Amino acid sequence: MKPLVCTHPNAVVIELEGEADLATVPEFQKIVREQMKANVKRLIIDFSKVTFVNTPVWAVVVEYFQHASGAGTEFALTGIQGRVDASFKIVRLGDFIPHLPTVADALSAADLTNQR
Template sequence: MTTPFSATTHPAGTGPVVTVLGEVDVATAPRLRAEIGALTLGPGQLLVIDLAGVTFCDSSGISALIAARNLAEEAGAGVALAAVPARLSRTFALIGLGDFFPAYASAEEAIASHPAVS
């Protein structure tokens, strides 16, 4: 049974955390882009994208993650991926994006690595 797609946001001391569940593909990536595009990011914040619940991610999903990074950079913020599934991590390495995103074992670890925003 597949997990239905969802992307939800909650605040942390360093910035927003977007938790993604299910398959991120051509049908659902626009919803992820919309969720992230609706965020207001400020300089020095960290956008954390928690991928622990992602069961599949195609090129559309990877594109949405790159768009999130671009949005964060335009705002003077950072971006970090948390709990990247092994298969997706391997895909990143194969297509040359292995070092494109800072990655952490969990959202909590990503948040702890970044200074709190005042």
């Protein structure tokens, strides 16, 4: 998985590409924790180019979601499809983590917290 951090006027977007597995967790976690320390106001993680996700990667997403909830940060996932969507549904993250089809949808949303 190759993470890329992109700064937009109203958000930080972490774009992921490839397989998000146990081997990629340390780098992904480092990038996510950097955003925690930076106290970004809106973070979007884009999974549109991800072909596979396993549970440790979802654990990093949950870690940030918990941080965001306490810090007043808006947070959402985008581009969840195919095998990634199946994994997302199995772990039931869609029940509480906002998710939208595209980064553009997330960037234009007035409030990410109501996008479940």
